[in-house]
Amino acid sequence: MSDLKFIWFDFGGVLSPPIPALFEQYQFKTGLAPRVLQQAMSDVADELGVPMLAPVESALLSEQEWGARLEQALRRRDPQIDLSRARLQTFGEQWFAGVPANAPLVAAVRALKQAGFSVGILTNNVVEWSPHWRAMVGLEDVVDLIVDSSAERTRKPEATFFQVATERSGVAAEHSLLIDDVGENIEAAAALGWQVLHFRDNHQALSQLQRLTGVSLLQPAGEPA
Known part of the structure; x- marks a missing residue:
């Protein structure tokens, strides 16, 4: 898109x-x-x-x-x-402890970045959990921005949190896409003019994301790359 x-x-x-x-x-x-x-x-x-x-x-x-x-x-x-x-x-x-990342989605972040898109993580999270989850996904060297609720003292679905993200990125809401599994967050972002993708499972999300971006994220058989 x-x-x-x-x-x-x-x-x-x-x-x-x-x-x-x-x-x-x-x-x-x-x-x-x-x-x-x-x-x-x-x-x-x-x-x-x-x-x-x-x-x-x-x-x-x-x-x-x-x-x-x-x-x-x-x-x-x-x-x-x-x-x-x-x-x-x-x-x-x-x-x-012992929890793996969702590897197909982590791979999609890397593929989209390589294709020229700016990518970020927009998360409701906890100050003390940061070392654990960041190490788990291993995207520090890939993402352009991480906006964490615990650092901002505001969280999804609050409008202020989405405004922080657009200000940090310098990209207007209409040019920003949120991928989230919580319907309330999707609705809040859409109400602010964001593009949204409601995550339900890997295949559904990667298929939609591939259509939106033109970046190949699925294997020919339909399995996540």
Whole structure:
């Protein structure tokens, strides 16, 4: 697409495995069921009057303080809960341990950059998690920009966060594309005039991205390159 200049990739659920899979892997590591952990995350956020992960994604709390509050929330709901395997105050290190990147999408970032597009990562993330997820995707030498909610103190789907991205890139909304797996984020970007691609799976996203950019991202058989 001739008017597309900057392609922004979400991290969680796009450059990483799907979010439900990450919760399942964390359950395998710690014994904490996804619904139990998510309820505790919601309890902590509700105390601050913000969405579930906003306390750490907007850097309202440090990872250590958030982890301590998670532990309190878990024990309030189940005083007998076994937290012996969970390292909640260094959550990110345990969460990302052994987790691979979504290799076909990481390869697409590299291919698009090589083809002349500007590429970036637009992520709701956590200050203390940065070393873990950046090492996981291995794109430091490729992307033009990383805009991280925890550094900006604003997060998707807030309009301010998208405005930060366009200001940093110097590329207007109509020439910017967001690839994200969360419908609320896609809707917010589209309302601000961004081009959007709602990620559902690798084949769907890469097929659409190939059509938009003219860059070959799929093998002839239809499998991700």
